[in-house]
Amino acid sequence: MSQLTFTEDQRDALQEIINIAMGLASDKLARFLNTFVYLQVPAIALVAASDIPEEFAKRYQDQESALVSQGFFGNEGVRGEAIVLYRMENAHKIAALLGYDVNDSSEMEMLTDISAILTTTFLNGLAEQIANSLSYNAPRVLSSRQTDVIIGLRNTSCQWAHALKVDISYQLVDHSFNCDMVLLIPGEAVVHLQHILDRLLDHY
Amino acid sequence: MELRLLSSPVLAQLNSGVLVIDSDFRIQYLNAFIERHANVSLAAVRHQSLFRVFADLPEAWLKRKLMSVLDLKTPAFSSYEQRQYIFKLPHLRPVTSSSAYMAQNCTMFLLEQQLMDKPLICILIEDATDAFVYQQHLNDTLHQLEIANRQDGLTKVYNRRYWEEQLQHELLRAQRYQHPLSLLLFDLDKFKDLNDRYGHLGGDFVLVELAAFIRTLLRDSDVFGRYGGEEFGIILPETPLSGAMEVAQRICAAVANYSMLFHQQTIRVTLSMGVCQFDSHVHTRHDAFIRDADVALYQAKRNGRNQAVAMPLSGVIAKTP
Numbered sequence: 001m002s003q004l005t006f007t008e009d010q011r012d013a014l015q016e017i018i019n020i021a022m023g024l025a026s027d028k029l030a031r032f033l034n035t036f037v038y039l040q041v042p043a044i045a046l047v048a049a050s051d052i053p054e055e056f057a058k059r060y061q062d063q064e065s066a067l068v069s070q071g072f073f074g075n076e077g078v079r080g081e082a083i084v085l086y087r088m089e090n091a092h093k094i095a096a097l098l099g100y101d102v103n104d105s106s107e108m109e110m111l112t113d114i115s116a117i118l119t120t121t122f123l124n125g126l127a128e129q130i131a132n133s134l135s136y137n138a139p140r141v142l143s144s145r146q147t148d149v150i151i152g153l154r155n156t157s158c159q160w161a162h163a164l165k166v167d168i169s170y171q172l173v174d175h176s177f178n179c180d181m182v183l184l185i186p187g188e189a190v191v192h193l194q195h196i197l198d199r200l201l202d203h204y
Numbered sequence: 205m206e207l208r209l210l211s212s213p214v215l216a217q218l219n220s221g222v223l224v225i226d227s228d229f230r231i232q233y234l235n236a237f238i239e240r241h242a243n244v245s246l247a248a249v250r251h252q253s254l255f256r257v258f259a260d261l262p263e264a265w266l267k268r269k270l271m272s273v274l275d276l277k278t279p280a281f282s283s284y285e286q287r288q289y290i291f292k293l294p295h296l297r298p299v300t301s302s303s304a305y306m307a308q309n310c311t312m313f314l315l316e317q318q319l320m321d322k323p324l325i326c327i328l329i330e331d332a333t334d335a336f337v338y339q340q341h342l343n344d345t346l347h348q349l350e351i352a353n354r355q356d357g358l359t360k361v362y363n364r365r366y367w368e369e370q371l372q373h374e375l376l377r378a379q380r381y382q383h384p385l386s387l388l389l390f391d392l393d394k395f396k397d398l399n400d401r402y403g404h405l406g407g408d409f410v411l412v413e414l415a416a417f418i419r420t421l422l423r424d425s426d427v428f429g430r431y432g433g434e435e436f437g438i439i440l441p442e443t444p445l446s447g448a449m450e451v452a453q454r455i456c457a458a459v460a461n462y463s464m465l466f467h468q469q470t471i472r473v474t475l476s477m478g479v480c481q482f483d484s485h486v487h488t489r490h491d492a493f494i495r496d497a498d499v500a501l502y503q504a505k506r507n508g509r510n511q512a513v514a515m516p517l518s519g520v521i522a523k524t525p
Contacts, residue, residue: 032275099268109286113269120278138281138309 004046004162004187010197011044018042018166021125028121029170033097038171047165052184056085059180064088066108067142068115072123074134077192080164080185082119083142086111093177112139118170118181130196162187221291221329224315226322227274229254229267238329241293241306260292269312273325279313284332285339295333307336356430358408359415367429367437371490374427374439378482385482386448388438389497390455393474393509395434406466407434410473413464421455437494445481445514452477452512460510474510476501481515 006014019041026037047055066086073079100110116139127134166183185193215222216236224233231249239245242258249257269280282290284307295306309332315324354366362370371387378385392398392410399407411434418436422428427439440448456475464471478501480493487493500515507513 028276032272100265106286109282112281112283112286116281117272117276117278121276124278136279136281138283138311140283141285 004190006046006194009201010194013197013201014193015042015044017126017129018044020129021122022168024125024128025118025122029117032117033172035097035172035174038173040169043167045165045167046190047163049161049163049186052163052165059085066111068111068139069142070115070119070139071137072119072134074127074132076132076196077189078127078130078132078134078185078196079189080183082115082123083182083184084111084115084118084139085180085182087179090177090179097172097177108141112141114179115139118179122168122181123183130200132196162190164190164193219331221293221327223254223327223329225254225270225325225327227325229270231257232324238291238293242291258291261290262287266290270325273312273314274323277314279311281312282308282310284309284336288336291329293329295331307332359411359430361415361419361436362427362429364429364431367427367431367439368490370427370429371437371439371493374441375482375487375490375493377441379484383442384444384447386440386443386445387480387482387493387497388440388448388452388455388477388512389431389480389494389501390436390438390452390475390477391501391505392434393476393505395473398471398473402466402469402471406471409466410464410471414459414462414473417462418455418459421458422451437497445479445516448479448481449512449514452479456510456512476504476509477512478502478504479512479514 022039022042026039030037064087066088068084068086070082070084071079072082098110098113116136119139120136123134123136164183164185166185168181168183169178170181171178218235218237221238221241222233222235223231223238225231230251231246231254232251234244234246234249244257255261255263269282272278273280289305289308290310291306291308293306293308294304309330311328311330313326313328315326354362356363361367374385377383392414395407398410402409415428415430415436418438419428422438425441427441429437429439431437438451440451443451456477460472460474462472464473478497478499480497480500482493487496496515500513504511504513
């Protein structure tokens with residue numbers, strides 16, 4: 001497991017699949033939210049799990065943030081966790097975005113709603129590309145306080161050594177709302193994903 | 205074996221609700237779980253509007269969720285942590301749970317099917333009452349812990365750590381908004397004699413009684429804490445020295461006239477008090493503020509106890525013989 005690497009072909013194929021999924025998701029989102037969704041090219045990297053807590057800490061330093069996690073699993077051993085990170089100052093913009101009545105739903109409920117929409121639209125697009133289909137568990141608010149999150153991640157990261165990390169930034173132009181989505185696919189599932197990529201590559 | 209034959213008895217026995225509606229939100233199917241809990245029958249409600257049959261549903265909210273399922277073809281969720289329930293159903297713990305209705309985790313997703321031209325949405329309802337109850341117990345316990353963490357075990361006023369934290373906050377606030385802030389530090393006179401005469405139980409009794417009595421003399425915004433042994437502190441926000449002296453003298457007089465009954469013996473005590481107003485030039489740290497109040501308290505003792513002495517703003521106390 002410590003020798004987890006992608007061949008150049010595998011990496012190119014994965015980047016392409018993710019880019020397409022991203023495009024599908026943003027198109028759907030833009031239609032649903034009636035706004036323009038600005039996307040950056042997703043960054044993929046194989047990372048050591050032990051580095052992840054520090055990275056989150058660095059990225060969300062000095063900011064009140066909220067984390068929402070949603071697990072997913074599919075056929076052929078594909079599984080992972082999607083984490084959506086928000087800066088709390090952004091959270092109140094979500095109501096307007098989703099057309100929610102502020103008195104009707106709590107801020108945390110809106111966060112889980114938008115998280116579910118962001119992650120599942122993207123992941124369904126991804127699954128479609130690799131002829132898979134995914135199931136999801138309910139999104140959970142991990143924490144609205146930064147310190148808790150880091151401690152939480154430290155406690156979980158020991159269960160796997162390496163992971164595939166996909167970083168995606170969403171920015172909704174009309175609402176000046178943005179958030180980050182981090183897709184983490186643990187080591188064992190990466191191996192399964194590599195088999196799938198190899199099979200796709202054989203077709204071409 | 206025909207697998208389809210298995211699905212209906214399993215659906216009937218399933219301890220979760222399964223409900224299927226079409227894109228016009230008309231009920232197409234509901235399983236026995238829902239039939240029994242909601243006291244409806246599928247035959248009677250089939251093809252009827254979901255929102256007619258379950259009139260308590262949060263209609264606007266749920267429609268938005270269902271629309272996202274139809275439009276995006278992605279699942280939608282609702283957790284008991286954010287919304288205790290969607291369907292107002294009774295639960296199976298009427299005795300041991302504090303909630304009246306079943307706490308629910310719900311999942312709404314599109315049913316993939318080629319046979320029908322209209323899309324169907326499945327709503328799964330999981331009973332999360334047990335988790336909800338545990339969560340409530342946990343929250344209650346955390347709340348109690350939080351109180352215990354800032355309370356003095358004996359006298360139930362704030363403990364020293366919390367009280368000093370509050371003093372630091374008040375200092376910052378007074379500095380920022382240029383509001384007056386005063387501090388009372390007091391001590392029971394001749395507490396050692398009291399302990400010698402009535403024993404430590406008697407001494408503890410006096411501390412408890414007195415703390416409760418003094419609390420009745422304070423405003424809600426005053427912060428009352430036990431500084432150590434028989435020494436207490438009261439933070440008086442929004443109060444200049446003159447007002448603080450009035451409070452101090454009122455407490456001194458009231459305590460001197462207050463008698464406590466311990467094992468058929470009447471106990472009376474007096475207090476010595478040091479009073480000080482916050483001065484941002486002198487009190488750069490909260491301990492300097494406490495130190496000045498302590499100087500005034502010491503002077504009250506030297507002056508013969510049972511009195512309050514103010515630390516003048518100049519920081520020098522006139523010597524009394």
